[in-house]
Amino acid sequence: MKRQFVALAAAAALSLAGSATLVASQASAVDLNPAGVSGDLRPGHLPPYAGHAYLVNVDTGNVYRNTFSADGKFVTGLTVKGPNVGRTFTAPVQAVQTGPKNHFISWIEPGDVTVSQVVDFDKRTVEFYVTSTDSTGTRNGGLYHATFTQVS
Secondary structure, eight states, rough: HHHEEEEHHHHHHHHHTSSSOOGGGGGGGSSSSSOOOOSSSSTOOOOTTTOOOOEEETTTSSSEOOOOEESSSHHHHHHHEEETTEEEEEEEEEEEEEEEEEEEEEETTTTTTTEEEEETTTEEEEEEEEEEOOTTTTEEEEEEEEEEEEEE
């Protein structure tokens, strides 16, 4: 129940920002993952992004290629367009299914960048919040919208 509340609270926070909507009835205890587990809670099921790569086109003009491991527990990101072109990282993923074709996916990149996403696989959209610490030590964040295309 506590994990369900946390997932709903995270999605609700994005909803309050005006970019994502989660109906409370979409999430249930069956949809959620135990702490430290990525993907679908049901035994033997992989999340839909497992083993796939996506080109993510952000409303800022930046483009990223996110490739998920076969088990969906890791993401390797590559900056294709925008600042830091060619930058790559691999990070563990934490995720919960929030609806039939929706997932909340989050990771922490090297350098203390956090990415938290609400992904809609039907609409091929991503609403996400990114935080980072600037050179003065100030923590900053921004809410973004993106579309994505599966490339593998």
